[in-house]
Amino acid sequence: MIRILLVDDQKSIRERLKSLLETEPDFDIVGMVDNGYDAIEQVKLLLPDVVLMDMEMPDIDGVLATKIIAHSSRKTRVLVLSSYDSDEYVADSIYAGANGYILKGAPAQEIRDAVRFVHRGYMQIAPGLFEKFIPNKGDGVLEWKPKTPNTQLSSGQFDAPGSLELTGIDKINKATKSKPLVPGSEFDQPSELILDVTALSRSRKSIGWYQAAALVIAGLGLTFSLYLLRQGLNKPAATPERQDRAQQLHNLPFTGKIEPLNITKIDTTIPGLVLTLPIKVGQSVNYGDRLLTIRNIEAERANQTKMLQQRQISAERQQAALQQTAALQQQLLQQQQILIGERQAAAGRIKTIEQAISSYQRNLAPLRQQVADANIQLSAISAQPEPLPLAQKREAIVRAQAIYDRAVATYQRMARYQSEGAISQERLEQVEKEQIAAKSDLNIARADYDRLSTAARTATTKQAAQTQSARLQQQLALKEQAEQLQQLQAQLQAAKSDYRQLGTKLQQLQQQQIKPIAASAPVSQKPVLEPTTIDIFAPVAGMAIEIPVAIGDRVFAGSKLMSITDPKKLKIGVDLESQQAALLKPGQKAIVKVGTAIDSQELTASVTNIAPSFLGGSAPVDNRSTQRVQVEFTNPKSTILIGQTGTVYFPK
Incomplete structure (x- = not known):
């Protein structure tokens, strides 16, 4: 279970993120805050695994909050979710200690996958932003291994801005000591940038706060300029080999399992017993249909x-x-x-x-x-x-x-x-x-x-x-x-x-x-009794794909009762090599073929997400060799079944 903390100063965005993420079985939204101060405090109290951080916020912005969280909580990873796609924002976030940077307009599945990748220790940068940050011909994914700073933090906690002081910047490692950044490039990892952090209690007689801040900003600018210059010199040019790979990609079939695009999970809010269950797996339901009846024991x-x-x-x-x-x-x-x-x-x-x-x-x-x-x-x-x-x-x-x-x-x-x-x-x-x-x-x-x-x-x-x-x-x-x-x-x-x-x-x-005096009448008004049976109705139209309960089962608050999906909206994920996935981009057209030669169907689809794939088990395989490409398509006649194997082509 991945514990997630949402940080954004707009309530509508926080609610949208919550609705997108809370439907995933491995996600747990532990809190939502609207400013950097509360984010820092909630990280100390809730100890989330991943923090979705907004950039622009009052008082403490996302960069400073990310920096404080990254230094104070080693197990918490920060994924920046911003509306800005400039290289300056990306660089500031990564140098502050963020483990990923994606845009708020990204598809829901891309956001979900990004949270999982960051939680597993990978750095996730949205497609199109990685080339702005580090120009190369790689797949846009960088493995991130947090380093221990060469100086320890003061005894004071990262409670508020101004409690830390940046005193210097280590020099960039020499290029000869760096490993390749991505296959086909000269560098394998970005140069390590370590900031010395000290408490305000250090004597300030030699240098003032404003002078220190100016030196830090100047050092950061110089370091980033040198880094971009070094990576720009190593940017590969288009080669005939790359064109050949693109031509081969358009003729290759990729297979995958068909999955529902969106799943509506129906949970119970009260404990009780399942009395009736007229719906079966695979049965179609309309909006407002009664799915099951629960006996409310607490109400009785x-x-x-x-x-x-x-x-x-x-x-x-x-x-x-x-x-x-x-x-x-x-x-x-x-x-x-x-x-x-x-x-x-x-x-x-x-x-x-x-x-x-x-x-x-x-x-x-x-x-x-x-x-x-x-x-x-x-x-x-x-x-x-x-x-x-x-x-x-x-x-x-x-x-x-x-x-x-x-x-x-x-x-x-x-x-x-x-x-x-x-x-x-x-x-x-x-x-x-x-x-x-x-x-x-x-x-x-x-x-x-x-x-x-x-x-x-x-x-x-x-x-x-x-x-x-x-x-x-x-x-x-x-x-x-x-x-x-x-x-x-x-x-x-x-x-x-x-x-x-x-x-x-x-x-x-x-x-x-x-004359006898009549006694006062007893209570005639009946008490307002709570219903002892609760009918659960379908919140959406679709098909029941999972019913983990049966008649007579005891359920508790939060227990899953049923999962419903729209059989006309499906997706399929196929695994490509990183060099092949680098040739694709979200929104690109794809063709999905399902069935045998006699009753096969060919449907038009589009690429919605490109991210590292995990083949078998929870441990990631070499993320530089395989990418998972998600393709979404419609099933207008509902003839394609969930779980079938489909073949995906990427035409020119």
């Missing part, structure tokens, strides 16, 4: 658990209903007791109010009598005669007034007499004195009367006021008693109303107590 267990949980919930709810019923009955009894107590209290209030009303009614009669007595007294005071001293004083005023009137009349008569000379002036003065004395007596009599009259009125008024005050107080008390009596009567009515209402409520509660 889950459904049993759900049913048990439902029963438990139902029992718990019934128990809760019983407890709730008992609580309601207890609450009902408590309410009845409370109503009985309130009704008794209302009866007590009624009795108290009635007693208060009786007391007020008993007190109202004396108050009314007192008010009547006060009215009689007030009338008697108003009807009392004038006191005797006051009458005497009034008589004295009358007598004094009569004396004064006589004195005034006498004075007037005497004044006339005096003016006539009948009496003397002395006599007139004497009479005048008598008049004045009579006036003084009158004033004294009036003053005595006024004083006595005022005193009498004051006494009468005071007595009347006192009597009136007493009467008013008695009336106020009578009024208050009446109002209190009215309030008590209202309270009595309210208490009687409360008493009646409490009696009605008590009767209603007693009737409720008679």
Whole structure:
């Protein structure tokens, strides 16, 4: 099993690569990341066998990530999958430690084969790019044997860019010490380029980072220029021998076994047992046809658990209903007791109010009598005669007034007499004195009367006021008693109303107590059960070529159930010598012949992939002598069977 890590900053490309590779039985996609940082970390954690590395990525590009991975993980091989076909990208990737370089537009089978070749220790460069990188007439495949650098890495890991420093470049090995690169050329292997790597902890007092980087870039450019110059001088020219081989190739038949072009593997995602299997190997299926039925054991267990949980919930709810019923009955009894107590209290209030009303009614009669007595007294005071001293004083005023009137009349008569000379002036003065004395007596009599009259009125008024005050107080008390009596009567009515209402409520509660309380209903909604049988339907139309299970077999998550292919799309792989394969290129026309002379068929095909072949077993045979050429063709009538032997011709 080849463990693969996909590194590309575009999610669509990562998903496409995953769909292309995960269908292979010997491939295991262990992870997918979108940048160089994560690629380095995932290599440490997952230890993949092959890393498919993109070139252009943010932060850390594919070249630097490849260099760090190549130095930190000796068992992990890097296959660059790029959109660029320039010799600069190819050279940078290979010198960084990549084990191969192919284009993203390559056919799916070419990508799969490249992963296998790189995993086996070969360097795979896409057709057409090898001549840009190392011009020669070879087959475009170079055996890659990683070398141990002449200096050890620092204790710091390759965690981020800038953690390493390039300090120098070894000189290129002399050409006389190099072996031939490919058959027919002067060199067998590329000159070894070893980079000294040291930690940043090395002292930088002698040279700065930018100066070191400039020296490294200059050294890499000079080395690569010398290498291309050396290989360019050894590029062979077209010879008649090469033309003869091309002519012979067009007339030679090559045999191989017919295989399906694409295989759709159907796996199960759940463990279970195979119940039905109506499809047989070789039978055609349409899109959506039922292929087999699996008994979902886990779903059966889950459904049993759900049913048990439902029963438990139902029992718990019934128990809760019983407890709730008992609580309601207890609450009902408590309410009845409370109503009985309130009704008794209302009866007590009624009795108290009635007693208060009786007391007020008993007190109202004396108050009314007192008010009547006060009215009689007030009338008697108003009807009392004038006191005797006051009458005497009034008589004295009358007598004094009569004396004064006589004195005034006498004075007037005497004044006339005096003016006539009948009496003397002395006599007139004497009479005048008598008049004045009579006036003084009158004033004294009036003053005595006024004083006595005022005193009498004051006494009468005071007595009347006192009597009136007493009467008013008695009336106020009578009024208050009446109002209190009215309030008590209202309270009595309210208490009687409360008493009646409490009696009605008590009767209603007693009737409720008679009626039984229904228990709450059990769970009526059924649980959502998972299907216990899973039907597997055909995701594509085609023919069943492999059914590794039978009815009654136990399958697990990830188990293969069936393989389906399109019988109209086939491929055939034939083995050619490297010199012959070098004359072909992807897209070239080919002819496939199948069957005997009587019922033979001749179909048009095209070359889709050229790669090293492995003949028998997992160990590679000399990769410079044999190449596997894959040819794809269509089988419109589905008359050609998978596994048949076919013959391939490569016309001019």
